[in-house]
Amino acid sequence: MIEAKEVRKHFGAVQALGGVSFTARDGHITALLGPNGAGKTTLLRTLVGLLKPDHGSIAIDGVDPLKDPMAVRANIGFLTDQFGLYERLSTCEYLSYFGELNGMQGAALRDRIDEVSQLLSMDDILHRRSKGFSQGQRIKVALARTLLHRPRNLLLDEPSRGLDVMSTRALRNALSALRREGCCVIMATHVMQEVTHLCDDVIVIAKGHTVAQGSPQELCRRTGIANLEDAFVSLVGTEEGISA
Numbered sequence: 001m002i003e004a005k006e007v008r009k010h011f012g013a014v015q016a017l018g019g020v021s022f023t024a025r026d027g028h029i030t031a032l033l034g035p036n037g038a039g040k041t042t043l044l045r046t047l048v049g050l051l052k053p054d055h056g057s058i059a060i061d062g063v064d065p066l067k068d069p070m071a072v073r074a075n076i077g078f079l080t081d082q083f084g085l086y087e088r089l090s091t092c093e094y095l096s097y098f099g100e101l102n103g104m105q106g107a108a109l110r111d112r113i114d115e116v117s118q119l120l121s122m123d124d125i126l127h128r129r130s131k132g133f134s135q136g137q138r139i140k141v142a143l144a145r146t147l148l149h150r151p152r153n154l155l156l157d158e159p160s161r162g163l164d165v166m167s168t169r170a171l172r173n174a175l176s177a178l179r180r181e182g183c184c185v186i187m188a189t190h191v192m193q194e195v196t197h198l199c200d201d202v203i204v205i206a207k208g209h210t211v212a213q214g215s216p217q218e219l220c221r222r223t224g225i226a227n228l229e230d231a232f233v234s235l236v237g238t239e240e241g242i243s244a
């Protein structure tokens, strides 16, 4: 479970987060929705302990990432907008390296690499160096690294960007499987179809503030608007919520 209370973060004079509070439950996929610049990436980076909040508290399975960063990192997978691939390593070498950093080794690590490779349909790039990989191939490798150590909590920043239809489906299936296993998944996205089909809960943020949290159906009911995209625009209060 991931909890945030009144989290605030400034970059100089820019207020990125002005007061974000929510609870993301285990066994649920929670969408993080907000217009460009709303604070989604800043929130994810703060939750994982890469940024220190100016105010407020965060608990990942009850642990404050600033007080015990190693414990939190062992139980979290973070897919960021920076994939951080090593161009000279093949996908398999790269995943082995990160697996070992997370305490995995030997046959168990090899089996797990095969498993995530199948899950994300990436057998064709498993033994290629990442130099020259397409955007979709790069995000698959980064996603595989994120899932490799079976984290109980997953924070994903726009995970389906650049993925083709088959890979998007594979990602959806992978996330559904993680939900069944009881993982807590938070996913920043602009794709409303993804939210409607995949997410149990939605956190809407605008200008660094939580403006609503609830299931897609609850948000539609609360706004009196049947379509989630229109309900989102109404909650955010502008047309800028729509990016596609």
Ligand SMILES: Nc1ncnc2c1ncn2[C@@H]1O[C@H](COP(=O)(O)OP(=O)(O)OP(=O)(O)O)[C@@H](O)[C@H]1O
Residues within 6 Å of the ligand: 011, 014, 015, 016, 034, 035, 036, 037, 038, 039, 040, 041, 042, 043
């Ligand atoms: N390192 C930084 N230095 C200065 N300002 C920053 C920094 N990181 C984020 N910001 C600002 O904080 C605000 C929130 O940015 P953030 O990247 O969190 O938004 P976002 O919701 O992820 O946007 P998008 O949908 O465009 O990816 C923006 O105004 C952004 O310019």
